[in-house]
Amino acid sequence: xxxxxxxxxxxxxxxxxxxxxxxxxxxxxxxxxxxxxxxxxxxxxxxxxxxxxxxxxxxxxxxxxxxxxxxxxxxxxxxxxxxxxxxxxxxxxxxxxxxxxxxxxxxxxxxxxxxxxxxxxxxxxxxxxxxxxxxxxxxxxxxxxxxxxxxxxxxxxxxxxxxxxxxxxxxxxxxxxxxxxxxxxxxxxxxxxxxxxxxxxxxxxxxxxxxxxxxxxxxxxxxxxxxxxxxxxxxxxxxxxxxxxxxxxxxxxxxxxxxxxxxxxxxxxxxxxxxxxxxxxxxxxxxxxxxxxxxxxxxxxxxxxxxxxxxxxxxxxxxxxxxxxxxxxxxxxxxxxxxxxxxxxxxxxxxxxxxxxxxxxxxxxxxxxxxx
Amino acid sequence: xxxxxxxxxxxxxxxxxxxxxxxxxxxxxxxxxxxxxxxxxxxxxxxxxxxxxxxxxxxxxxxxxxxxxxxxxxxxxxxxxxxxxxxxxxxxxxxxxxxxxxxxxxxxxxxxxxxxxxxxxxxxxxxxxxxxxxxxxxxxxxxxxxxxxxxxxxxxxxxxxxxxxxxxxxxxxxxxxxxxxxxxxxxxxxxxxxxxxxxxxxxxxxxxxxxxxxxxxxxxxxxxxxxxxxxxxxxxxxxxxxxxxxxxxxx
Numbered sequence: 001x002x003x004x005x006x007x008x009x010x011x012x013x014x015x016x017x018x019x020x021x022x023x024x025x026x027x028x029x030x031x032x033x034x035x036x037x038x039x040x041x042x043x044x045x046x047x048x049x050x051x052x053x054x055x056x057x058x059x060x061x062x063x064x065x066x067x068x069x070x071x072x073x074x075x076x077x078x079x080x081x082x083x084x085x086x087x088x089x090x091x092x093x094x095x096x097x098x099x100x101x102x103x104x105x106x107x108x109x110x111x112x113x114x115x116x117x118x119x120x121x122x123x124x125x126x127x128x129x130x131x132x133x134x135x136x137x138x139x140x141x142x143x144x145x146x147x148x149x150x151x152x153x154x155x156x157x158x159x160x161x162x163x164x165x166x167x168x169x170x171x172x173x174x175x176x177x178x179x180x181x182x183x184x185x186x187x188x189x190x191x192x193x194x195x196x197x198x199x200x201x202x203x204x205x206x207x208x209x210x211x212x213x214x215x216x217x218x219x220x221x222x223x224x225x226x227x228x229x230x231x232x233x234x235x236x237x238x239x240x241x242x243x244x245x246x247x248x249x250x251x252x253x254x255x256x257x258x259x260x261x262x263x264x265x266x267x268x269x270x271x272x273x274x275x276x277x278x279x280x281x282x283x284x285x286x287x288x289x290x291x292x293x294x295x296x297x298x299x300x301x302x303x304x305x306x307x308x309x310x311x312x313x314x315x316x317x318x319x320x321x322x323x324x325x326x327x328x329x330x331x332x333x334x335x336x337x338x339x340x341x342x343x344x345x346x347x348x349x350x351x352x353x354x355x356x357x358x359x360x361x362x363x364x365x366x367x368x369x370x371x372x
Numbered sequence: 373x374x375x376x377x378x379x380x381x382x383x384x385x386x387x388x389x390x391x392x393x394x395x396x397x398x399x400x401x402x403x404x405x406x407x408x409x410x411x412x413x414x415x416x417x418x419x420x421x422x423x424x425x426x427x428x429x430x431x432x433x434x435x436x437x438x439x440x441x442x443x444x445x446x447x448x449x450x451x452x453x454x455x456x457x458x459x460x461x462x463x464x465x466x467x468x469x470x471x472x473x474x475x476x477x478x479x480x481x482x483x484x485x486x487x488x489x490x491x492x493x494x495x496x497x498x499x500x501x502x503x504x505x506x507x508x509x510x511x512x513x514x515x516x517x518x519x520x521x522x523x524x525x526x527x528x529x530x531x532x533x534x535x536x537x538x539x540x541x542x543x544x545x546x547x548x549x550x551x552x553x554x555x556x557x558x559x560x561x562x563x564x565x566x567x568x569x570x571x572x573x574x575x576x577x578x579x580x581x582x583x584x585x586x587x588x589x590x591x592x593x594x595x596x597x598x599x600x601x602x603x604x605x606x607x608x609x610x611x612x613x614x615x616x617x618x619x620x621x622x623x
Binding site: 006208215216 | 426429448455457461462464465470474475476479
């Protein structure tokens with residue numbers, strides 16, 4: 001035990017003596033919270049809309065002013081020519097085009113159906129679908145009003161219809177920051193564990209100090225524990241920092257148990273650190289390590305469900321996520337923070353994480369050799 | 373020298389794939405002696421020293437160090453040895469004191485003992501003003517002296533020195549050898565590789581390796597006589613000219 005303490009002390013001395021790393025440990029959570037949380041959002045505002053108005057009637061003008069008034073659209077092109085509008089779409093001046101045909105006013109006021117057409121730039125499918133949904137919403141509202149106006153003339157009774165009221169649970173205002181912040185926290189914790197710890201061990205290989213350690217009677221578990229504990233502490237401190245910043249800057253809700261969140265994070269870190277040490281036993285230079293670690297990180301992050309809901313992933317991807325520690329952590333963070341989930345709600349993910357951590361750790365201990 | 377064997381090597385073979393780095397080595401090292409281990413670059417010295425210190429496993433043969441089998445009891449061997457390699461291996465970003473503390477702690481020494489030894493050691497090395505200096509700021513000669521002191525901090529039975537004086541000026545080398553003599557006076561056996569032939573003359577016994585084999589082993593005096601040479605350097609040139617690996621990049 002005393003040996004481990006001596007080694008941990010050495011690691012901390014080295015970490016904080018490194019002018020860059022010592023500062024980066026605190027700067028990274030700050031920058032991630034301040035920049036990434038507001039930046040990574042699916043909310044779409046200022047959709048550039050082009051309009052081809054061939055009708056130039058009160059009805060078409062009314063529709064256009066409603067679109068402008070919705071707050072989602074900015075009309076960047078107003079023309080009669082299809083060619084010009086398409087050209088604007090091509091040059092990225094507008095994201096979507098609304099074609100209003102001649103006779104909209106005449107057809108609708110005389111109780112007939114008149115088609116309009118919408119073209120959307122779908123290079124980014126998500127943006128395209130959302131833009132379309134917003135535009136459709138405005139059109140639907142206007143449609144109902146037109147029907148009402150016409151119906152009021154013929155019958156006095158209100159139009160029968162099903163009216164839907166919905167409520168968004170756990171994030172009532174659909175605030176994307178609330179959704180993204182736990183995810184960014186998970187990335188933060190992963191980056192600390194994965195990159196710093198692994199590089200640290202490979203650096204000892206590069207400088208040759210590991211030889212000097214290997215020739216001492218130190219036990220494998222002592223060495224590995226001493227390599228992991230400092231980064232686990234730093235990871236948890238950074239998590240705390242991130243949470244505090246999230247509270248101050250974005251007033252992020254925290255509905256669950258902080259203790260549970262840190263417990264899960266500690267187990268997660270043990271797993272990720274185990275994996276980091278495992279990879280570092282295979283790499284002999286920091287370059288090699290970075291390359292491999294980056295590869296794993298990208299896969300873990302993109303498949304963790306941070307941006308895309310896990311339910312919409314193909315089956316094989318969901319199967320892969322069984323061994324993706326980040327997928328569990330992402331889920332656990334969001335559930336604890338936004339839903340206030342208790343241990344029983346996350347038990348499955350908790351135990352999965354525990355098993356993963358145990359597997360990665362034991363592989364790391366087994367693969368690390370003091371005698372070649 | 374007491375005549376007790378602390379290292380015994382029988383039919384040691386170490387292969388890396390098809391390459392035979394150590395080809396059937398046989399020798400003994402006696403307690404308290406300075407055993408010089410010479411050879412051209414690529415002769416297989418470092419391979420042997422790594423096996424003796426438990427860092428690498430022999431392919432075949434019997435290697436006993438401090439009474440333990442290098443094949444099965446590498447960790448036991450490590451408790452009884454010190455090791456200082458050509459690649460300088462103290463932590464550059466820790467101070468002199470912190471390095472001493474760390475290795476003392478790793479060998480399970482008591483805090484009080486570590487502190488006492490540190491003070492004594494700094495005094496002996498005339499290192500007082502450097503005790504809080506980063507290792508990276510020290511000149512090479514001081515680093516090497518400190519590395520040696522740290523390697524024997526826990527009073528091991530044997531210390532392995534792999535080219536400990538490489539790149540060091542003659543005055544510091546002289547001082548370094550004084551430290552080696554002091555260590556042997558305390559009963560520590562010294563196993564040293566070197567490229568400086570004058571240093572070979574300081575050893576009690578010298579072995580010369582060539583192409584993975586030991587081609588000569590005796591006291592410096594006997595070797596000179598045997599090969600009819602005025603110095604170990606001449607002996608070395610006569611017998612250790614490498615033919616297999618002229619570039620000598622293997623170590």
